[in-house]
Amino acid sequence: MSDPVLQVRDLSVRYGPVQAVRGVSLSAARGEVVGIVGESGCGKSTLASALIGLNPPSARATGQIAIEGRDLVAMTEAERRALRGDRVAMVFQDPMTAFNPVLTLGAQLVDFQHRAPLTKAEKRARAAAMLARVGLPDPELALTRYVHELSGGMRQRAAIAAALMMQPALLIADEPTTALDVTMEAQILHLLRELRRDHDGAIVIITHHLGVVGELCDRVYVMYAGQVVEEGTVDEIYHDPRHPYTAALISCDPAHIADRAEVLPTIPGRLPDLTDPPAGCAFAARCTLATQRCAEPPPRVVLSATHAALCHEVRP
Ligand SMILES: Nc1ncnc2c1ncn2[C@@H]1O[C@H](COP(=O)(O)OP(=O)(O)OP(=O)(O)O)[C@@H](O)[C@H]1O
Ligand SMILES: [Mg+2]
Structure with missing residues (x-):
């Protein structure tokens, strides 16, 4: 594997006395x-x-987590946040965790692209295209919805769309x-x-x-x-x-x-x-x-x- 996107070496994570992860090594390559x-x-x-630098503050991690060669464990919180906004994305079991309940889906999908050099209209069009890509039946309408107005399956599709819009490594x-x-x-x-x-x-x-x-x-x-x-x-x-x-x-x-x-x-x-x-x-x-x-x-x-x-x- 010449080009690992993710390379984890001897990772251990503890919550106080609980040794939740013990000496894990793994890798994942492009594609x-x-x-x-x-x-x-x-x-x-x-x-x-x-792997995404999101353990609760009580957790203590040791070992190495390299994402595209950069060590996440050694990074500052600000550097980790930047990486999450750019190179790494996560889809959770509960899609509600990915969204803000008081903003429409459209507002959030536009917001998730804050780094992209596009106009707001272009970002909205890209969001609608991605929602269509993940199979939401009426993407334009979905953009105007609050997340709780969508079904569980639709929400998970929207969460996957949100993650993919970042084109994460x-x-x-x-x-x-x-x-x-x-x-x-x-x-x-x-x-x-x-x-x-x-x-x-x-x-x-x-x-x-x-x-x-x-x-x-x-x-x-x-x-x-x-x-x-x-x-x-x-x-x-x-x-x-x-x-x-x-x-x-x-x-x-x-x-x-x-x-x-x-x-x-x-x-x-x-x-x-x-x-x-x-x-x-x-x-x-x-x-x-x-x-x-x-x-x-x-x-x-x-x-x-x-x-x-x-x-x-x-x-x-
Ligand atoms: N925030 C936390 N504080 C203290 N202990 C925790 C915390 N989160 C998880 N644990 C403990 O760490 C261990 C691993 O939990 P974890 O949630 O990673 O397992 P999991 O494989 O994802 O389980 P599941 O399949 O149920 O989701 C368990 O003993 C759990 O009780
Ligand atoms: Mg779990």
């Missing part, structure tokens, strides 16, 4: 769609917020379809799949739907208890999962993996206490293959140029 998958509480949203979507019903979810997935054709930046999609990953992503990072426990191409992860956690997720019902409504299957047991994570493998307590060795920190076993797993039991 690539990368998925981050894992069960509730494993640190996906904390990671996503860190990195687009991060945290559970972009979770709040939607199955039909809307299918439509938004279809839209994201279309967009990946003409978006030349990198896209990072965070989800607990395995189907979303299969439909949209090139590569996947599987997270467990704040760590990346396996990474690989979609093909490697779906057809040759090596970490027992990934294997458990995938093996539950392979026939349904392609079904976009599929959610992460439940594996017996719970995530470890993140205020005191085990020194060895974090999954050992739930793992059917665990041995005494798993009390030691697991090695990162490299399986191919794109595939690696954090496990004592995995053989190259």
Whole structure:
């Protein structure tokens, strides 16, 4: 990967004693769609917020997050804000968070383009064109609406339009379809799949739907208890999962993996206490293959140029 848009090295994020993200390294290249998958509480949203420099003030991040070669962790808040307004954009689970309830959609979409050297009329026309692009039926009318007057699916389309208008180098979507019903979810997935054709930046999609990953992503990072426990191409992860956690997720019902409504299957047991994570493998307590060795920190076993797993039991 010669030209990574995003390069994260050994990122850890704590909220006081809670070690939400622990030593995560990952990358995303131009034109690539990368998925981050894992069960509730494993640190996906904390990671996503860190990537855009939006963790709450109580969070402490260490490690490196380079976006187009510039280290976000080392930046001042003002520099991070500038980067967010320009090179990085985020689509949230709840699209209301992207908008101001007391301004019309049109006013906000014009405002989001404050850096563009265009007249107001040109910005409005560009906003209407982008709303049409994401499938809003009457873009001119939508521009005059307040966000709460739109349906959930329309709002999420508008949020995606707002993010794309910035032409970000990195687009991060945290559970972009979770709040939607199955039909809307299918439509938004279809839209994201279309967009990946003409978006030349990198896209990072965070989800607990395995189907979303299969439909949209090139590569996947599987997270467990704040760590990346396996990474690989979609093909490697779906057809040759090596970490027992990934294997458990995938093996539950392979026939349904392609079904976009599929959610992460439940594996017996719970995530470890993140205020005191085990020194060895974090999954050992739930793992059917665990041995005494798993009390030691697991090695990162490299399986191919794109595939690696954090496990004592995995053989190259
Ligand atoms: N603002 C916060 N203050 C303290 N702890 C937090 C905060 N946000 C998250 N956490 C804790 O950090 C851990 C990771 O949470 P996070 O929201 O990143 O997980 P997630 O994978 O996004 O989960 P979900 O799938 O439910 O969205 C959890 O233990 C959570 O309770
Ligand atoms: Mg989350």
